[in-house]
Amino acid sequence: MGTIIETNNLRAYYITNAYGVERTVKAVDDITLRIQEGEVYGIAGESGCGKSTLLRVLLNAYDPPLTVVGGEVVYHLDGERVNAADMTEEQQRDLRWRTISYIPQGSMHVLNPVRRIRDSFHDFISAHRDVSKAESFALTANYLRDLGLPEKVLASYPHQLSGGMRQRVTIALATILWPKLIFADEPTTALDVVVQRGVIQMLKDVQQNEGSTLVLITHDIGVHANLADRIAILYAGKLVEEAATQTILESPRHPYTRFLIESLPSLDSREERLSIPGRPPALDRPPSGCRFHERCPLAKDICKTIEPALIEIAPKHFTACHVVEEELSHASAV
Amino acid sequence: MPQQSDGPKTPPPAPARQDGEGSQRLPLPDSSGGPRGVLLQIENLSKVFHIRQGFSSQEFHAVDKASIVIDSDKPEIFAVVGESGSGKTTLAKMVLGMEAASEGILRYKNRVINDISSKEMKTWFYREVQPVFQDPFAAFSPLKRIDGYLFETAANYKMANKKEAPRYINEVLSEVGLTLAEIAGRYPNELSGGQAQRVAIARALLTKPSLIVADEPVSMLDASLRMSIVNMFRNLKDHSEVSVIYITHDLATAFYAGDRIAVMLRGWIVEMGPTEQVLGNPLHPYTQNLKTSIPSIRSSDAWNEKIDLAVIETDEYTRTGCKFAGRCPAVMDICHDNIPPNVQHQGRSVKCFLYEDDGAPTSQKVATPALG
Ligand SMILES: Nc1ncnc2c1ncn2[C@@H]1O[C@H](COP(=O)(O)OP(=O)(O)OP(=O)(O)O)[C@@H](O)[C@H]1O
Ligand SMILES: Nc1ncnc2c1ncn2[C@@H]1O[C@H](COP(=O)(O)OP(=O)(O)OP(=O)(O)O)[C@@H](O)[C@H]1O
Ligand code: SF4
Ligand code: SF4
Ligand SMILES: [Mg+2]
Ligand SMILES: [Mg+2]
Numbered sequence: 204m205g206t207i208i209e210t211n212n213l214r215a216y217y218i219t220n221a222y223g224v225e226r227t228v229k230a231v232d233d234i235t236l237r238i239q240e241g242e243v244y245g246i247a248g249e250s251g252c253g254k255s256t257l258l259r260v261l262l263n264a265y266d267p268p269l270t271v272v273g274g275e276v277v278y279h280l281d282g283e284r285v286n287a288a289d290m291t292e293e294q295q296r297d298l299r300w301r302t303i304s305y306i307p308q309g310s311m312h313v314l315n316p317v318r319r320i321r322d323s324f325h326d327f328i329s330a331h332r333d334v335s336k337a338e339s340f341a342l343t344a345n346y347l348r349d350l351g352l353p354e355k356v357l358a359s360y361p362h363q364l365s366g367g368m369r370q371r372v373t374i375a376l377a378t379i380l381w382p383k384l385i386f387a388d389e390p391t392t393a394l395d396v397v398v399q400r401g402v403i404q405m406l407k408d409v410q411q412n413e414g415s416t417l418v419l420i421t422h423d424i425g426v427h428a429n430l431a432d433r434i435a436i437l438y439a440g441k442l443v444e445e446a447a448t449q450t451i452l453e454s455p456r457h458p459y460t461r462f463l464i465e466s467l468p469s470l471d472s473r474e475e476r477l478s479i480p481g482r483p484p485a486l487d488r489p490p491s492g493c494r495f496h497e498r499c500p501l502a503k504d505i506c507k508t509i510e511p512a513l514i515e516i517a518p519k520h521f522t523a524c525h526v527v528e529e530e531l532s533h534a535s536a537v
Numbered sequence: 538m539p540q541q542s543d544g545p546k547t548p549p550p551a552p553a554r555q556d557g558e559g560s561q562r563l564p565l566p567d568s569s570g571g572p573r574g575v576l577l578q579i580e581n582l583s584k585v586f587h588i589r590q591g592f593s594s595q596e597f598h599a600v601d602k603a604s605i606v607i608d609s610d611k612p613e614i615f616a617v618v619g620e621s622g623s624g625k626t627t628l629a630k631m632v633l634g635m636e637a638a639s640e641g642i643l644r645y646k647n648r649v650i651n652d653i654s655s656k657e658m659k660t661w662f663y664r665e666v667q668p669v670f671q672d673p674f675a676a677f678s679p680l681k682r683i684d685g686y687l688f689e690t691a692a693n694y695k696m697a698n699k700k701e702a703p704r705y706i707n708e709v710l711s712e713v714g715l716t717l718a719e720i721a722g723r724y725p726n727e728l729s730g731g732q733a734q735r736v737a738i739a740r741a742l743l744t745k746p747s748l749i750v751a752d753e754p755v756s757m758l759d760a761s762l763r764m765s766i767v768n769m770f771r772n773l774k775d776h777s778e779v780s781v782i783y784i785t786h787d788l789a790t791a792f793y794a795g796d797r798i799a800v801m802l803r804g805w806i807v808e809m810g811p812t813e814q815v816l817g818n819p820l821h822p823y824t825q826n827l828k829t830s831i832p833s834i835r836s837s838d839a840w841n842e843k844i845d846l847a848v849i850e851t852d853e854y855t856r857t858g859c860k861f862a863g864r865c866p867a868v869m870d871i872c873h874d875n876i877p878p879n880v881q882h883q884g885r886s887v888k889c890f891l892y893e894d895d896g897a898p899t900s901q902k903v904a905t906p907a908l909g
């Protein structure tokens with residue numbers, strides 16, 4: 204299976220001008236990645252580091268103030284290489300409707316508040332397929348039942364559902380027509396662990412049955428562990444580490460990733476756990492050199508001035524860190 | 538991005554907004570003595586919703602006779618976990634006066650707070666008790682700059698005068714890992730999910746409340762920020778005598794931060810007691826089910842067997858016996874038609890027939906442990 208989406212040196216900034224104060228937030232800054240067809244590509248990283256922004260650019264669904272200031276997004280569709288920036292309206296619509304489905308963060312809001320759930324489904328399904336109301340209702344009822352949602356949901360308005368129910372309804376809406384490419388931004392945050400597990404299973408089923416590609420953002424590393432094939436770690440707009448899931452979980456190399464994995468609380472101990480020192484950097488004035496240097500216990504002088512490159516430190520394991528790179532060159536010099 | 542916020546959604550979580558400017562008179566909190574000791578008392582609290590289906594209307598209990606007491610001389614973090622749709626938010630909304638209770642009594646510092654519609658009551662109550670909600674974007678209007686809310690709250694509750702306000706607000710923001718400079722002038726959609734949530738928490742802290750009711754305050758945050766927020770709750774409890782009702786799906790942080798915990802299922806509290814006992818050694822079959830479903834990061838523990846969501850929720854609210862009977866691995870005949878009692882067992886209360894007769898599961902009952 205080949206690459207389905209790639210980015211090359213992608214930069215996407217929020218450029219705003221409020222009351223004469225210009226602000227440029229470098230939310231995605233020089234990111235190069237390849238997403239393979241049929242894989243589950245997990246994205247993790249600190250709150251505010253640019254995950255949702257990256258996803259919106261990958262989807263080619265963004266508006267000012269978000270602006271792509273450099274690099275490109277390329278789709279590989281039916282063997283053809285299409286640059287997102289060059290797509291015609293028609294191609295975009297086709298892509299959006301036939302191939303891609305997007306479950307946005309906080310997706311409980313995408314449901315129309317004044318329509319009953321079954322009508323929202325009918326609106327959606329009939330926009331894509333020629334179905335009668337009865338057919339779309341039946342399809343919807345079946346699908347929702349598989350997801351463990353009670354019958355009453357069909358006739359409910361969104362505000363009558365709990366947060367978790369709304370989220371599942373949204374996921375159902377996004378997957379009912381079995382899309383090829385699914386982008387899910389925090390799809391399980393409002394769910395209890397039992398239902399979360401069911402939803403993940405369902406995403407996995409859709410993904411496997413259809414050979415779909417799933418790009419998954421979540422803060423829940425346990426969810427990545429159970430679903431993702433590979434994980435990308437973002438820090439302050441940069442891709443700092445990328446590897447197979449197991450590698451990230453068991454032998455992460457980037458100091459940020461190591462903090463991230465180690466700060467996970469568990470039911471084993473109530474002993475005080477520390478969070479990563481310092482604060483997430485503000486992306487309108489990102490730190491110089493390595494963006495993690497103000498918080499990194501391993502930081503050296505070079506880290507303050509020179510940005511580390513993302514290098515392949517082991518097959519398919521990429522890390523951007525001076526210290527790791529140095530260790531590597533020592534090891535290979537021996 | 539347009540937000541469709543003004544539909545029939547959750548009520549505005551911003552009591553401060555409704556109070557407007559004129560909260561001149563300082564309210565009269567209950568300093569008149571009276572039996573001290575109880576901060577919040579929830580007594581047999583229920584919420585009944587009616588769902589119209591065709592011509593008939595179905596009635597169900599989103600919260601069914603919940604009772605919880607939080608002492609005032611012993612601030613605590615009281616965690617509430619459980620199923621999605623089990624009534625946690627509804628419970629929180631009743632405590633916060635945003636949803637009327639159908640039954641039962643709510644007391645805060647010895648005052649009945651079932652009805653806090655009077656202005657004086659409201660001002661007093663919302664200075665004492667502050668909400669933090671699941672969805673930070675719903676808490677802020679997309680058309681209003683986010684720092685405006687903080688200044689408004691500080692002014693409405695007279696927490697700082699005009700000159701001191703920026704300093705005070707910045708100080709509170711720094712507790713959640715933000716600075717005023719960073720958010721000044723921004724609209725909610727210019728913040729990431731986690732940033733918006735931290736602003737919402739900061740706003741709750743501005744009034745120096747005694748009780749924070751936090752409904753999934755960390756679900757939008759990464760692990761490290763989650764820890765810093767729950768550590769902040771622990772600090773507030775230890776050093777500022779603030780109690781926190783901490784509603785979450787994240788059992789690990791509930792375990793870490795919670796002193797006591799209540800596990801909810803379909804409107805019932807099925808297990809309640811010290812967190813270490815309840816999550817360390819869960820007794821109720823549903824709590825056991827929850828615990829084994831926590832996704833592990835050890836690949837060897839990846840979930841193998843499938844779970845069938847279809848049996849969940851479909852008819853559980855309307856069951857006549859135990860709501861968990863349809864999927865309980867330990868189910869007995871008696872469970873189908875009878876409501877299980879709240880049994881005191883091993884330092885907690887459990888709503889389950891297995892622990893009746895003061896406990897020791899009978900031999901027939903023992904055939905339970907292998908849950909998954
Ligand atoms: N419309 C906007 N205008 C200006 N800045 C923005 C806008 N939207 C997002 N940002 C900023 O861009 C950065 C990245 O935001 P993004 O939403 O991509 O983060 P995230 O990684 O998804 O975080 P979270 O995990 O909290 O959802 C943040 O610093 C945020 O403040
Ligand atoms: N206004 C309403 N009208 C009718 N039913 C409602 C209303 N609000 C909530 N419900 C129902 O009450 C039940 C409990 O909802 P609640 O939001 O309290 O659950 P929750 O435990 O907070 O769930 P989650 O973890 O998913 O947020 C759900 O079945 C929901 O559909
Ligand atoms: S490059 Fe330097 S500052 Fe950055 S992560 Fe590596 S050691 Fe730390
Ligand atoms: S009462 Fe019966 S069905 Fe309910 S949890 Fe206990 S054993 Fe299971
Ligand atoms: Mg995001
Ligand atoms: Mg809720």
